[in-house]
Amino acid sequence: MTSSERQLSTTVLVIGTGGSGLRAAIELAEAGVDVLALGKRPKSDAHTSLAAGGINAALATMDEEDTWQQHAADTLKESYLLANPETVEVVTKGAARGIDDLERYGMPFAREDDGRISQRFFGAHTYRRTAFAGDYTGLEIQRTLINRAAQLQVPILDTVYVTRILVNEDGAVFGAYGFDLEDGTRYLIHADAVILAAAGLRRIGRAEVVTEFLDADAWPTAPGQGALAVEVRRGDEDLVRALDHAETRAAVEAERGVLALLEAGCSAPVGARAVVDAGLLLLSASVYSLDGTTILTSSHGAVWPDDADSDGVAPRDVAAAVARELLAAGAADLTQERP
Secondary structure (H helix, E strand, O other), X not given: XXXXXXXXXXXXXXEOOOHHHHHHHHHHHHOOOOEEEEOOOOHHHOHHXXXXXXXXXXXXXXXXXXXXXXXXXXXXXXXXXXXXXXXXXXXXXXXXXXXXXXXHHOOOOOEOOOOOEXXXXXXXXXXXXXXXXXXXXXXXXXXXXXXXXXXXOOOEEOOEEEEEEEEOOOOOEEEEEEEEOOOOOEEEEEEEEEEXXXXXXXXXXXXXXXXXXXXXXXXXXXXXXXXXXXXXXXXXXXXXXXXXXXXXXXXXXXXXXXXXXXXXXXXXOEEEXXXXXXXXXXXXXXEEOOOOOEEEEEEEEEXXXXXXXXXXXXXXXXXXXXXXXXXXXXXXXXXXXXX
């Protein structure tokens, strides 16, 4: 069966429909820029929704002495001076505006009796600077951003899995290519600019972005680091080998399979990552506490593909093996409530 292909064009393409992707799309739409957002999972179920504790900004609503400079100093100290000072300054100085924007969009922050946004202590804070909405801040942020994007009529395709960033001979990015996870429709999207707002892309500048999973110690399993594999070119040099559609589908099937089994068997937050490379399908899944701490992790690998000429194992079988191990290790006994 051959899938159809849709061709779209936009001024700015945002890849990722979690908090950062939607926030970028909203900023562009408010400025009158044509924008399109792509995501590989339902926008209401982005990993942003798993963030429970709160969002930090030196609002000084609880402690008048707090400033963005103190916020920056706390951040640099806690990073053991490894954080980029310029990045820290940009984030801490702009954090209050971020809160103001969310408030303008309708974010239901917890408040004091006099209407001030309530703030509490979090790790490494000199003063109280974590704004929150109960114990489901990330979920409310995501809902707020979705509502604001809808008000601005931002087009969102949240079933498209991007497999390639389009780069011309001069090294300029001009769009992306991917496919619809539900019906297989291929998407060719041209854009004047592309914003990468998918968490798993944070390592895209490294040649090991696909093959690094062979080192178990370097295989990240935190929520948000999905198996999005993208081919990027810097000049004529390939940084990342793009997975073909069949391989990408196998990784997605394994991820979705293990998540479905785990979510049916325990009530704690779960995350998964799968990669296909060199004839191997590797899948890792983890169970987390509500504060994001990893409680249990399991990884399995198998020869792939599964066809008449191969001894390979189907993605669903790898997913089942990982889920069985985690549930047997105690995941089934966890009773943490998710919002």
